[in-house]
Amino acid sequence: MLDRRLFLHLATWLGQWPAGPGLHVVRSRRRARPAWDGRLRPAIAVASPECAILSVAPDRVTAVRALAHRRSAEELLPALPAAVGVGVPQFTTHAGLFRWSTAPAPLLDVGDWIPPTAPGLPPWLRLFDRSVLVVRDADGRYLAGAGIKRHDAYGHELAVGTVPAARGRGLARRLIAQAARRVLDEGAVPTYLHDFGNHASARAAEAAGFPDRGWTSYGVFPR
Template sequence: MLDRRLFLHLATWLGQWPAGPGLHVVRSRRRAQPAWDGRQRPAIAVASPECAILSVPPERVDAVRALAHGRSAEELLPMLPAAVGAPQFTTHAGLFRWSTSPAPLPDVGEWVPPATSGLPPWLRLFDREVLVVRDADGRYLAGAGIKRHDAYGHELAVDTVPAARGRGLARRLVAQAARRVLDEGAIPTYLHTFGNRSSARVAEAAGFPDRGWISYGVFPR
């Protein structure tokens, strides 16, 4: 049975969940509103082995439905930016994972404000505390942030500086952040591109299995 938090997240984030077999293009006003970082995501899709939902702005739904008819996701994706009125945007596709039981890895990071000195620019995009690992001299080594898409689903993002990779920091940060998300009453999700093997290993080790779900969409560059 699908976790209730995940069901509520997908229904809220996309505008509908679930649906029958095949791809369903649905309208959602959320696609015209700022996302977690203040920028729009004019097309978001999640596909399980049973169904696929592609969420677009209401005024674009008819055009995208016509474009999607008879096409696979791979064929449709390059056409989506123009179809949703954002030809300057790029696309993303990859695995969609979630966890209700993060791996019991020991905590490794501390929660700090995103404006803390010494953090990389990507962590400064978050509006709440971020999870950070620093060395004995206070230098940044790795970090994780939580993209709070809605009240029910929070996506994790993680990165490690090249010199600190191979120590298991990323997987421990993801597991630690996932426990916080669950404590907040939401479901932690984790997305990565198909070819990103290192990110896939982090996800598996942190307790985010590959269930055969994918996600794709249109994103700002």
């Protein structure tokens, strides 16, 4: 049975969930409004083994439905930016696995929650407007971090990054599990997305308690 928080997240974030078999293009005003970082996400899709929902702005539904007719996700994705009315230089496409967890692995906490304005953090962590989870070395240098993308009240997506010199120590999996516990404490469900070919992210997610359930996601995102 689908977790109620995940159901509410998908219905809110996409504009509808679930649907019948196949791909369904649905309208959502959220696609025409700034997302968690103040930038647009003009097309977002989530696909389970039972159905797929592609969410676009209301004025783009007709064009995207025509484009999506009898096309696979792989065939649809390259043409999707133009169909939702955005330029390729400013936006890009992405496809990967969609994971979630209601029981993160009981790994030991490894990071500290600090303001995203703290010195020494990489630019991607500064996009967040609330505390980020950070691991530093004994000299205070940044090693790894995680941020929480609060899409809505029900679903919060985790983002994790590790500097090359600190990879292979298990920091990412511990950060994912630690951040996931905070999301659950806030009453939401933690989600985690990564490229199909990102095997390091896949291993970290699995170890943190985010299994591969055969769900995928794709869309149009700002560069």
